[in-house]
Each structure stands twice: as C-alpha cells, then as structure tokens.
Amino acid sequence: MSGTVVIAHLYPWDMNIYGDVGNVITLRRRLEWRGFDVDVRGVDVGVPFDFSDVDIVFGGGGQDSGQRVIGEDLVARGDDLRALAAGGTPMLVVCGTYQLFGRSFTTVEGLEMPGIGVFDLRTVGSDVRTIGNIVVESPFGRLVGFENHSGQTILAAGQEALGSVTAGYGNNRESQLEGARTGDVVGTYLHGPVLPKNPGLADHLILAAVNRKFGTTELEPIADDIERRAADVAASRPS
Numbered sequence: 140m141s142g143t144v145v146i147a148h149l150y151p152w153d154m155n156i157y158g159d160v161g162n163v164i165t166l167r168r169r170l171e172w173r174g175f176d177v178d179v180r181g182v183d184v185g186v187p188f189d190f191s192d193v194d195i196v197f198g199g200g201g202q203d204s205g206q207r208v209i210g211e212d213l214v215a216r217g218d219d220l221r222a223l224a225a226g227g228t229p230m231l232v233v234c235g236t237y238q239l240f241g242r243s244f245t246t247v248e249g250l251e252m253p254g255i256g257v258f259d260l261r262t263v264g265s266d267v268r269t270i271g272n273i274v275v276e277s278p279f280g281r282l283v284g285f286e287n288h289s290g291q292t293i294l295a296a297g298q299e300a301l302g303s304v305t306a307g308y309g310n311n312r313e314s315q316l317e318g319a320r321t322g323d324v325v326g327t328y329l330h331g332p333v334l335p336k337n338p339g340l341a342d343h344l345i346l347a348a349v350n351r352k353f354g355t356t357e358l359e360p361i362a363d364d365i366e367r368r369a370a371d372v373a374a375s376r377p378s
Contacts, residue, residue: 142353143175143177144178145178146196147190149198149199150201154200154201157330159233162197162333162335166345169345172361196231198240199233201234202235210253213254214255224324227323230257230324232326233327233329237327240257243261258298260294260319261292261295262290274305275305276305277317285330300316302317323344325344
C-alpha cells in the first residue's frame with residue numbers, strides 16, 4: 140500500500156489531556172506500518188485551515204477553560220466539519236471535543252456553549268465528577284479506557300451510541316450508554332488514550348479513510364498481542 144493520509148488534529152495545544160495525543164500517534168504508526176505516509180496538521184484557534192484534502196479528523200479532551208478558548212473557533216469551522224462528516228470522513232472526538240460536536244454544552248456555572256451538531260446530543264455540567272476505568276461493548280468489540288468528566292451527556296432519540304457500558308458510567312450516570320456514533324464519526328469519553336488499547340477501533344477509522352481515498356477494502360493484519368493483553372488488564376480493574 141502507498142499514498143499519503145492527512146490527519147487534522149483539532150486544537151492540539153488546548154484540547155490534549157490524559158494523553159489524548161497518543162491517539163494521533165497510534166493512527167500514524169498503524170498507517171506507516173502498512174506503508175502509508177502520514178501528514179498530521181494542527182488546527183489552531185484563529186488560524187486559517189484548508190479541510191479539502193483531510194482524510195481523518197481527531198479532537199481530544201480538555202477542561203471547561205479549554206472549551207471556552209476553542210468554542211467560537213470550532214463553531215466557525217462547523218460547516219467544513221459537518222460537510223466532511225456527511226461525506227464519510229472518519230473522525231474521533233474525545234471528551235471536551237465530543238461534547239462540542241453535539242448541540243450544546245452547558246457548564247456547571249450555567250454558561251451555554253453552542254456545538255456544531257454533528258451528534259444530536261446535549262451535555263450539562265455537574266458538581267459530581269465521573270471518574271474511573273470503563274468497559275464498553277461496541278460494534279468494534281470490547282472497548283476499555285478511563286473516564287474523568289463532570290459533563291452529563293444525553294443522546295436525543297435516534298442518536299446512536301458508541302456502545303453499552305458494562306463497567307463504569309459513560310455518557311451519564313443513568314443510561315449505561317457510552318459515546319455517540321454518526322456514520323464514521325465517533326465520539327467518546329474514553330481516555331487512556333483510547334486507540335492504543337483498542338486497535339479494532341483504530342483500524343476501523345483507518346480503513347474508512349483509506350477506502351474513501353484509495354479504494355482500499357482491507358488492511359494488512361498487525362499483531363496486537365501486547366495491546367490486547369493491556370486491554371484485558373485494564374478491563375479487569377475496578378472502576
């Protein structure tokens with residue numbers, strides 16, 4: 140396989156907690172191991188960015204202060220991101236960016252920040268943080284990670300979740316649902332970062348990208364024994 144895959148990394152300086160940049164590293168390495176070149180481009184507040192040749196979009200987590208920094212800029216780029224999503228561009232957005240890909244995020248102080256509406260969901264801040272290990276059953280198999288968020292996310296009727304929680308909380312403390320999925324756009328609260336321990340999800344995003352760009356219908360297998368053992372250990376830990 141050959142060719143260049145372009146990854147847009149949304150706000151790498153403002154939205155990168157709990158090692159979320161490791162998701163970009165994982166995508167890069169798993170593409171390079173299969174013979175692709177990778178071009179990672181940061182999207183920064185106030186700096187023009189051309190999304191026309193982007194193949195994968197990633198956005199990490201951040202504190203409420205980080206969301207306030209990027210909020211208006213993200214909304215201004217909403218048309219571009221919604222068009223990419225509708226056109227089948229795979230995306231992974233985590234925690235704070237996940238919330239802003241919904242309809243709105245309201246902080247615990249009552250400040251409402253509009254989202255870009257890729258997902259039909261709303262998030263409201265809470266005085267109680269949801270923290271701990273989490274295990275999710277999903278279309279990509281079992282997913283493991285670590286959640287740490289005060290936001291309580293409610294999916295609208297018809298909005299598909301990423302999966303069902305078997306340990307931990309996920310979107311909120313009541314629904315036992317985690318994340319959201321619209322086409323090949325995936326939103327999640329899983330940190331850790333999520334992709335190194337969940338190579339099936341990483342490869343789903345990669346295959347969606349290279350199929351869309353190059354017509355590639357399958358990926359060369361990669362031995363993931365260490366990653367799967369790490370996931371087994373994480374899944375066995377108490378939440």
